[in-house]
Amino acid sequence: MENSTRSVSIQEIQDTSGVRFGTSGARGLVADMTSEVCYAYASAFLGAIPQKSGGIAIAMDLRPSSPAIAAACAAAIHDSGLAIDFCGAVPTPALAFHAQERCVPGIMVTGSHIPFDRNGIKFYRADGEITKADEAKISAAVVDVPLGAQTVALPSINRNAYDAYVARYVDFFPPRCFAGMRLGFYEHSSLAREVLKSILSALGAEVISLGRTDEFVPIDTEAVSKADIEQARRWAAQHRFDAIVSTDGDADRPLLGDENGDWFRGDVVGILSAQYLRAQGVVTTVSSNSAVELCGKFEQVIRTRIGSPYVIEGIEKLITAGVTQVVGFEPNGGFLVGSPIERDGRTLAPLMTRDAVLPMLCVLHMARERGVKVSALPGLLPTRFTASDRIQSFPTALSKKLIGEFAESPEAFAALFGSICGSAKRQDQTDGLRIYLESDEIVHFRPSGNAPELRCYAEAGDQARAEQLVAECLQRLKGQLKVE
Template sequence: MKQSNRQIAIQALMDASGVRFGTSGARGLVADMTSEVCFAYTTAFLQAISATSGRVALALDLRPSSPQIAAACAAAIEQAGLSVDYCGAIPTPALACYAQSQGLPGIMVTGSHIPFDRNGIKFYAVAGEITKADEASISGAVVDVPAEGLSIALPEINRSAYQNYLDRHLQFFPPQCLAGMKLGFYEHSSVARDLLRELLERLGAKVISLGRTDQFVPIDTEAVAEADIQQARRWAEQHGFDAILSTDGDADRPLLGDEHGDWLRGDIVGVLCAQYLGAQAVATTVSCNTAVELCNSFAKVTRTRIGSPYVIEGIEQLMQSGARNVVGFEPNGGFLVGSAIEKNGRVLAPLMTRDAVLPILCLLSMARENGSKVSALSRSLPARFTASDRLQSFPTQTSRRILSDLAASSAAIAALLDGVCGKPTGLDQTDGLRIFLENDEIIHFRPSGNAPELRCYAEAASQERAGFLVQEGLRRMKTSLDH
């Protein structure tokens, strides 16, 4: 039996380090994600899923802190008597897809879209992304951690995961289906920048590289920076693209812009992708655009809390009820395939984790098949528009206190929104505080699960109005805190 120097309770480690589970995976400040913390989390994960032999797939994004964290995860894997199947820098869905195809657990080192000074670890059981119940098991674990050997050199890269993910899309989408399209690819520091470019070119598109950098850029597809909005429009005007595309850091959230360089909202991308795939049932979060119901394309729609584990639970419940062609998506655009999808004699296997590449390819293919511009795709949907943004450096406990006070007092809500919108007609506290207004507008406040941020979502009859509700809502929240 292997000897260890001490036992560590994960809950105590969470309290001491601040590294804890958010909406998807364990997240924390890079300075707090020490080799000991990452070793302990990995050991607890392997213990929770009863992994005692075989391989564990391991990959990472392009954050400068990711290799050090991966080295600690690798040490824990070997300490547990397993071997490291190191897949290198690849998208999170590529790691998940490979682990699923091989029947392996998987670990992805990524902070996704969160700020540069933070990072995270996502865990995958053999069946797919871990559940909230699995997170609870990890959080309650007590693990043995040695005094030395908490980090090892990463093994040689196995390119099979990269190729497996390419093949998933090349086998589903017809050859040369994007022939004739001129695409701008805002690559920044996306871990998908080489893989996605290769995939687009093999499907026939001409791809122009934009904004590639070795400095990590935290792209948040739910709160696109004004500089990125204006830059996309300049690129579109300069190059005459059919579309502009990008992803967040680990490529599980898409960013797709039309021929004008206007970025499409992620929940609209999700609805259109579900339509293209012929989905019959959809699981999505409470914050998603109500066009998902109003378009009348899906026999069943279920709403969940925000975070891919909750969407996965919604997908599983739909399938247990007998629904077929089941998919899920989040307002950030991340798309999940719950059941096998057949289209034109080609089959797409399930992949129960957020994916950026599939919705990008589906919408580009939809535009080609319709003979339309990308900007025309959303015009078939009900005229409901959403916007979102966040206040950074806004303590989570403060957010929760303010929202609790608002939920308990209709007068407080009325005072906060006075002169901005109509009277509140209802509340939804599934996740945060979602306020329904008498003119069919919605404003929704929620503490981020990944960082000290207060997020705001809004829905209205025009994009301008939705954007105004978000900015004014956040401004008033900040003002109330300052006073």
């Protein structure tokens, strides 16, 4: 006998649970991501896409809460009459590539880099990430949720997603192109800790595992902790690596360090990777390093709001306009391939979701081709330096209130930041508030779309100054939190 059901509005779920769409998927506190909530979201997604037969690919990250969420999403797939193609714990881009190659939709259970007490679900159509219009359709849905069991046992793992992702890069880069390279791999709880090792080893590198843990570590590639900065330098001094590689939790954002253990900024990795791939068109967010334009290597550059759906929209505009060799990236280093990439007789297929592995391989091979140390590569770019950090547990409503005040009143901005920033000459509200200073420096404030955090970005003529701007601005904003 079938379980009875009740109708559930996704809007109601969002209001009562707080689980809602941010810049990348539906996210919320683990305590609020109940089986009913996750079943309802997955069911709404399945109702919003044209797929009515066949299978749905599903994978998950290594957070302790992810198997239960995946089981609830799998139940929705099963109850919709579709097959569950369970890919296990693989990187988000591996799940997306598998779904793309099989022409099936996909569901990825991951909170990416956000704090441990949270998790999320990313949704993929057969042709790539869902759009903002798809998110709106899901949010407006009313679905039937069983009153009884809302989870099913996950089936055995299909290894094809893992294998296809390894082959994607082993086939594109020259055979054994990293032979003789000694690479440290900060594994922590990254989903890449097996697949990246397989790729690098197949390309000839010696890979030394570092820092693996069974406890989930929320690595944020835009706000690397002081502990991780210091640890990378200790590893470099101890082991004499050519480079250190790592990723965030779901392996869609790279973390690349040079032979000295100094981590590269994600937008620097993105610009270098775009150059390596000989891109003609580049799409990146408003918060990326302005060296992307200043380097003069790309025929067209489009700036967007922060979030991969906006980068994808920009990529599609360039492709529609007839631009070839189109890529995109975000300041976190996540790299998207919008069109087939031709290089040295090999072709890389598009992958319209953030990826951590490709940009690291591009930068490492660029160093190999040029015969230089990895640390020399940023010197090929115009001397613009960026920094970023965040205040966690900063109420989103307060972030928006303060940013609104600064946007409306230059006097309010000057009163709080004038002594460190100087005078503002113009502003950009594409995403948050980006303020261009008379000194040709930049400060940018933005509430996170995924968690109650306030982020600050800065750009200056040297790294120390960019870091000083971020640290001082955030310190002054913390004072505002105490006032409230």
